[in-house]
Amino acid sequence: MGANVCKTPTLRDVARMAGVSMSTVSRSLNQSDLIPEKTRARIRKIADQIGFEFNSHARSLITRRVGTIGLILPPGYESFGVSFYHATLHNALRSVLESNDFDLIVSFLANRFTGDNNMRRLVRRRKVDGLIIMQPVFEKDMIEFLRSMSMPFVFSHYPPPEGVLPGIDIIYPDNELGGWLAGRHFAELGRKKILCVTPGHGSPWSTPGGSPDPEFSLRLAGFRRGLGESGIRLAREDLLTGALTMNSAYDAVMARRQGLARYDGLFALNDLMAMGAMLALRDLGRKVPQDVAVIGYDDTDLAESMRPSLTTVHQPREELSLATCEHLLELIRLSRGVGAPPSARSIVLAPRLIVRESSSG
């Protein structure tokens, strides 16, 4: 009366049915070429029939791998502006991991209730094989901890802070170049007087009164350089301060209605602010792009969907995700091997400008 269908069949069940030892089943299902193809096929079939899957815990206990990657979310992820952008990043990440049969645990750095460090916990409990870390700030402790645990990790998306920590694997887009592309585009369009909407210190992770977020200050620096090459200057009064949201930019532009007529271009440091600014310009009777050309940053899906559609700097999300995952998977592979650990790399990806209606009048 042996039931040949049980809730969760084990290797032992398969072995029994196949009339071989557990070792043979294990080897077969793991593609060991010690086992002749014929046997492997037979066992594979039995396993499929009864719906066998390896118990990942038993397996991990020995192999020390789980088949799960941890993604550490940036601070401020709850805020719309951030989550909004990152959601598309995650989709791309998930694709790559999925194609490699890895699962994805998504977590904040710190548990917001207990205050515990989630990342440490995930690592110590061995719930992940590697980490993708999206954090604008690089804590030295954290990095030393990961190294001491031999846990592969890659920082992704945020540019390194000023004093770059040497020897860290990090992949991010070139924000300075993105800004430069926008600046040059205005110059090419022959626009001379540009208004620029920045988040000021309003990004979720900038410390009050601290230095502005490098991500945004780099965009601005590049923008200045791009304009400067054609002799266009950005004065202090040409900078408006929003807060990464649509309404903050709308309000900032409305508040500046005096003297607005002088401007024939507007650059916002992200798409949401660009959209808010466009609404304001329209309400003030200034036509986009005829009177004012507008450029955003990020190339979120909204940019194309906006009317007029928004010219913007495209963040290479797919490439970023792909490169991040591939690099991490490579590190994981190497960490199992015997070779020397590879030297760390930082990979910088070039953004590109997507020209749409808001700047092609």
Added chain:
Amino acid sequence: MGANVCKTPTLRDVARMAGVSMSTVSRSLNQSDLIPEKTRARIRKIADQIGFEFNSHARSLITRRVGTIGLILPPGYESFGVSFYHATLHNALRSVLESNDFDLIVSFLANRFTGDNNMRRLVRRRKVDGLIIMQPVFEKDMIEFLRSMSMPFVFSHYPPPEGVLPGIDIIYPDNELGGWLAGRHFAELGRKKILCVTPGHGSPWSTPGGSPDPEFSLRLAGFRRGLGESGIRLAREDLLTGALTMNSAYDAVMARRQGLARYDGLFALNDLMAMGAMLALRDLGRKVPQDVAVIGYDDTDLAESMRPSLTTVHQPREELSLATCEHLLELIRLSRGVGAPPSARSIVLAPRLIVRESSSG
């Protein structure tokens, strides 16, 4: 020369240092009250010192729990309209799970490369203790499988399809009521002639030529009922077809510019479409809300950020996430116990209308 700091200390290490057996350490760290508080504290301290954490695999092998919940994403999640809305849902989910010390694995139902069923795999490999399933379609196979595996699961967010499967735990907002709130609001405003922007069959999971998505058809039905109570009818020609995106709604309204002057209200079945419609109205010289009052659906962050800010039906995201998690955690708890499995519930949450500038002229 025994190092008292090792990479990953085990129970054995703690036991050795404390001069007790592994059993005692295990019990202490698991809050067994067999062990006197004093001993517990001593052992806790040693464990903390050397950075001990349970190896989750060894533990799971015996206890059959992992401390991880699986979230199954809806089809079409890659599309912006969907991911955009769900991102905020996830944030809320993550909070609740985090406060219960559960990790979250996020996955699509099917592996888009191998075609394998990710959910089955996660369950069979025992990588999750329970599942939150966001799927507009309920496959019978899937449900039987989960039951046969005694895997706790809760369907969340999508209303059940027509022929409701009895005895499934499911939590979702009342879309019909949401539509009704919008209808009644127009009636109260004294608006008589309403244009309605729907996704048609354009939602990501509706089969071509199949029946429209229940989520949206319910909103529309409720809306009709709300208007009907004040004698307002919606003719076939009052329905526009977009595709859940801003530009689709923009284009639909623009294409309908003839006869647009008759309308004094516009309802879009989600916020993105409402925003697109508002842009079109403005471009056609119709003032919001003076000429046309506009209502959206979802209450995404963009609604408040829009100018004029958007009146919309608020999806009870926080309540939904909270209720889903709490219910799932309860099911998990019960599945360990001896009591009879609880009877399944469906929980319907009431949305509410958020009145903003787009309808308060």
Added chain:
DNA sequence: CTGAAAGCGCTTACAG
């Protein structure tokens, strides 16, 4: 090519 055996790091009756 194949199997018996040890062991991964825990938990939990069972016996004191």
Added chain:
DNA sequence: CTGAAAGCGCTTACAG
């Protein structure tokens, strides 16, 4: 209150 021992479901030298 405490410990020795069995066992969760795998993998992998080791011996044939």
